[in-house]
Amino acid sequence: xxxxxxxxxxxRRLLAAYPADHRRLHGEEMVDVLLASARPGQRWPRxxxxxxxxxxxxxxxxxxxxxxxxxxxxxxxxxxVSLVVPLLMLAGSLTVFxxxxxxxxxxxxxxxxxxxxxxxxxxxxxxxxxALLALLGLRRSVALAALVTGTIPFVAVFAVxxxxxxxxxxxxxxxxxxxxxxxxxxxxxxxxxxxxxxxWGTGGAIVMLLVSTAVVRRVVDGGGPGRSLPxxxxxxxxxxxxxxxxxxxxxRRVLVLLAIPGLPALAFLLTLTGMTADWPLAIxxxxxxxYFPAVLVVCLAALAARARxxxxxxxxxx
Amino acid sequence: xxxxxxxxxxxxxxxxxxxxxxxxxxxxxSGGRVRLRAGTLYxxxxxxxxxxxxxxxxxxxxxxxxxxYYRITDEGRRQLAAEVSRLRANAAAAAKRLxxxxxxx
Numbered sequence: 001x002x003x004x005x006x007x008x009x010x011x012r013r014l015l016a017a018y019p020a021d022h023r024r025l026h027g028e029e030m031v032d033v034l035l036a037s038a039r040p041g042q043r044w045p046r047x048x049x050x051x052x053x054x055x056x057x058x059x060x061x062x063x064x065x066x067x068x069x070x071x072x073x074x075x076x077x078x079x080x081v082s083l084v085v086p087l088l089m090l091a092g093s094l095t096v097f098x099x100x101x102x103x104x105x106x107x108x109x110x111x112x113x114x115x116x117x118x119x120x121x122x123x124x125x126x127x128x129x130x131a132l133l134a135l136l137g138l139r140r141s142v143a144l145a146a147l148v149t150g151t152i153p154f155v156a157v158f159a160v161x162x163x164x165x166x167x168x169x170x171x172x173x174x175x176x177x178x179x180x181x182x183x184x185x186x187x188x189x190x191x192x193x194x195x196x197x198x199x200w201g202t203g204g205a206i207v208m209l210l211v212s213t214a215v216v217r218r219v220v221d222g223g224g225p226g227r228s229l230p231x232x233x234x235x236x237x238x239x240x241x242x243x244x245x246x247x248x249x250x251x252r253r254v255l256v257l258l259a260i261p262g263l264p265a266l267a268f269l270l271t272l273t274g275m276t277a278d279w280p281l282a283i284x285x286x287x288x289x290x291y292f293p294a295v296l297v298v299c300l301a302a303l304a305a306r307a308r309x310x311x312x313x314x315x316x317x318x
Numbered sequence: 319x320x321x322x323x324x325x326x327x328x329x330x331x332x333x334x335x336x337x338x339x340x341x342x343x344x345x346x347x348s349g350g351r352v353r354l355r356a357g358t359l360y361x362x363x364x365x366x367x368x369x370x371x372x373x374x375x376x377x378x379x380x381x382x383x384x385x386x387y388y389r390i391t392d393e394g395r396r397q398l399a400a401e402v403s404r405l406r407a408n409a410a411a412a413a414k415r416l417x418x419x420x421x422x423x
Contacts, residue, residue: 026360029386033337033356049355056357060364 006043008035014050017057019064075187076196077253082142082183083134083193084205085176085258089149090131091209092173093124122152123173130180135202139189143181150177175261183257319401322354322362327371327398330390334375337363340388363388371397 011034015027034049045053126149133141153173184190194202215230246252325344329335335343337359344354354362366372371394375387390398 022360022364026364026386028384029337030356030360032383032385033341033359036338037341037356049357052355052357054357056359056361059361063365063368 007038007045010045011035011053014045014053015057017054019057019061022060073249074253076192076250077257078183078187079189079192080196080250080254081193081257082139082180082187083190083197083202085180085183086127086131086134086142086146086190087202087205088209088213089127089173089176089180091206091213093127095210095213123149126152127177130177134180134184134190135194137189137191137194139184139187139191142190143184146177146181146184150174150181172261179257179261319397321348321352322358323366323371324398324401325352325354326359326362326366327390327394330372330388331395331398334387334389336385336387366394370394 008031011031012027015023015030018027030053034045126145130142130145130149133145150173187193197205211230212234215234242255246255322344325347326340328347329340329343332343337356340363341354341356341359344352363372367374370391372388373391375389377384377386379385
């Protein structure tokens with residue numbers, strides 16, 4: 001059996017399931033082994049061999065983390081996301097969910113009017129812990145805490161009938177928390193994200209996210225954006241930066257990652273907007289104010305990482 | 319230690335071998351009971367290399383085809399020896415309880 005016959009070609013097609021670096025190192029070697037153990041005249045892979053090849057590919061892929069796959073762009077994108085998404089959730093917790101106001105009222109003994117239940121507190125305060133852990137650069141703790149943060153609203157919505165939380169908000173919260181957990185688990189973590197962002201980038205992200213979420217809160221409280229200049233500015237600047245970041249490998253990956261919670265939210269909100277005649281512009285604006293500032297910060301970080309990468313030759317991984 | 323790992327390390331304990339050699343040797347060692355297929359073999363080789371139990375020794379070209387040889391590392395030998403001791407102790411205990419001859423292996 002030669003290396004170019006139909007059987008070899010069909011085995012190579014199955015090997016496409018393996019990671020590229022594994023195929024480069026072992027692809028032809030595996031084809032040789034498969035051909036050596038084939039029956040004379042065999043033209044098609046045996047079902048058991050095909051299943052074994054696919055199972056082997058799955059085992060190798062599951063065992064590997066992106067940082068072992070040798071793609072610095074994914075690694076950096078995930079690291080930045082593992083820092084910025086917890087910060088976004090912190091900002092949302094402090095402003096959109098009114099944690100600051102409620103805390104002051106609770107501490108000063110002001111009337112309990114509007115004070116939320118324990119589920120609300122759990123949902124709103126958990127991101128504070130996640131964000132602190134992210135700022136400290138504790139990768140595994142961030143992954144675990146974000147996972148718990150994403151689980152609380154899930155339990156609240158489905159197990160507690162009077163949870164003070166809208167179902168769409170819960171889903172969005174779960175999506176972001178899960179993204180933070182996965183990004184922290186699969187990447188070098190928020191410490192690397194902080195290195196990419198620098199102290200000014202991290203500080204800028206916090207300020208920008210707080211401002212944008214505060215704007216969202218005002219828009220929501222005001223019943224719609226009207227001709228809100230801050231919302232317009234945030235949207236335009238962020239959209240332009242997101243466009244610029246399409247030129248960077250890491251930046252494109254960050255956009256893909258943030259689109260995971262962002263795009264379903266966009267679709268949902270646009271549908272909702274069509275049904276709310278009196279409030280046609282508010283919901284997309286809310287999304288823009290929440291989503292695009294995060295994209296902006298992350299894209300700036302990715303561009304900075306790329307600029308640094310061109311100056312410093314990174315040795316290839318073993 | 320899972321059986322494919324045990325068989326691969328045992329196959330390499332006697333000397334360097336290429337992929338097909340490991341496959342046929344593992345079948346021989348297990349008395350024809352275990353036949354490692356390519357997907358299982360190379361997933362195991364990938365894992366064992368990442369754990370430092372085996373390494374690539376050298377490559378030769380045979381009939382214009384690259385043949386890669388693998389070798390067991392010192393850590394691989396140590397872990398295989400530990401597994402042999404464990405299996406031997408388990409087998410001795412089982413033989414003793416069954417009252418089989420050679421219970422004290």
